[in-house]
Structures are given as C-alpha cells and as structure tokens.
Amino acid sequence: MAAFIDPPKKVPLFLRPGIWLAKKFTGKDLEVPRLLSWYPKAAMGSAALESLVAHKDKTISERMLKLVRMQASFTAYCPFCIDMNSSEYAKSGITPEELSALQDHTLISTTHSFSTREKLALEYARLISDTPLSFPDAFINALKQHFTEREIVILASTAAQVNYWARLIHGLGIPPAGFSGACKLPEE
Numbered sequence: 187m188a189a190f191i192d193p194p195k196k197v198p199l200f201l202r203p204g205i206w207l208a209k210k211f212t213g214k215d216l217e218v219p220r221l222l223s224w225y226p227k228a229a230m231g232s233a234a235l236e237s238l239v240a241h242k243d244k245t246i247s248e249r250m251l252k253l254v255r256m257q258a259s260f261t262a263y264c265p266f267c268i269d270m271n272s273s274e275y276a277k278s279g280i281t282p283e284e285l286s287a288l289q290d291h292t293l294i295s296t297t298h299s300f301s302t303r304e305k306l307a308l309e310y311a312r313l314i315s316d317t318p319l320s321f322p323d324a325f326i327n328a329l330k331q332h333f334t335e336r337e338i339v340i341l342a343s344t345a346a347q348v349n350y351w352a353r354l355i356h357g358l359g360i361p362p363a364g365f366s367g368a369c370k371l372p373e374e
Contacts, residue, residue, distance in 0.1 A: 190359035200225060212270065217360050218351075232354070239347045240340045245351035250304055251344055252278040254311045256288050258345040261315035264352035265362040271348065294317050303332050307341050314345040317354075 195218060205219045222229035243249055259267035275285060286296040294300060294308050306329055311323055
C-alpha cells in the first residue's frame with residue numbers, strides 16, 4: 187500500500203538532512219518527509235513542530251507523555267501514529283494491561299496501575315483527539331486540581347501534535363511505517 191501521491195523525484199538539498207535525521211531517530215525510512223518535500227514550507231513547519239513537542243519535562247514523566255501520545259494515536263485511529271508512538275512502550279514502564287486500556291479493551295478507570303494524574307491525562311488526550319471536541323466542566327475542574335497551567339499546555343500540545351500528524355498522514359494516504367501489528371487499532 188502506498189500513499190495517494192508519489193514523492194518528488196528530486197528532494198530539495200536543504201531538506202535532505204532532515205529526512206536523514208528522521209530515519210536515524212526512527213530507524214525507519216519514512217515516506218512523510220519525502221512527500222512533504224512537494225511543499226518545503228510544510229516540511230519545515232512539520233519539523234519545527236516535531237522538534238518542539240515535549241518528550242521530557244521536569245514535572246511530567248516521560249512515561250506520562252508516552253501514554254498521552256499513545257492514547258491520542260489510538261483515539262485518532264492512526265496506524266502510522268500508533269506504530270511510531272507505541273514502539274518500545276514496555277521501556278517506558280507501560281504494561282500489557284495498560285496497553286489494553288489504551289486500546290479500549292478495558293477501562294482506564296479500572297486499570298489500577300495508572301495514577302490519578304495519568305488517568306486524567308489519558309482522558310484529556312481522548313477528549314482532544316475525539317470529534318466533536320467537548321470538555322465537560324467537571325473534567326476541566328479535576329484536571330486543574332491535578333495539573334498546573336503549564337502542565338495542561340504541555341499535555342494539550344502533545345496530544346494536538348499527534349492529531350496534526352494523524353490528519354496529515356490520513357490526508358496523504360500514508361501507510362504505517364513498518365507497522366509491526368504489536369499495538370493494533372481497537373477492534374470495532
């Protein structure tokens with residue numbers, strides 16, 4: 187399966203290092219950066235967005251940020267995003283039981299290994315990734331009790347960044363990047 191369009195025959199010289207870096211960091215030859223070469227401004231903007239997303243923070247654990255990216259990926263139903271964001275999930279301390287909850291096979295609320303903050307962050311990622319967007323007042327009040335304003339911005343921008351990629355990737359018809367099937371979409 188290929189994207190809806192083919193990449194350009196010639197990639198602009200100034201975009202080649204970015205394509206090389208994407209391959210180096212992911213270990214995969216990604217089609218996305220090559221397709222974005224058709225419009226270099228989109229390639230540069232997408233690269234800037236990706237470079238600014240939080241993967242580490244002083245108050246939000248790497249595990250929580252990984253959980254948020256994974257939850258947004260599953261909620262947006264993006265196999266490419268699931269593949270990219272779920273790789274090596276066990277290294278982040280995410281258990282098979284927790285993965286099952288992210289995939290909607292079990293309830294997050296009954297997964298006892300998630301902390302209260304993680305449960306709220308996961309629900310927030312779901313709400314940001316769902317259509318139509320809706321944020322119940324009771325949920326927002328709970329979120330504000332457990333997270334600072336700065337942390338809420340980090341959570342929102344992390345989930346929104348996954349949604350940006352999901353929409354772009356779906357819009358171009360890009361198949362998963364070496365999709366292993368280890369973290370499949372929830373069964374309908």
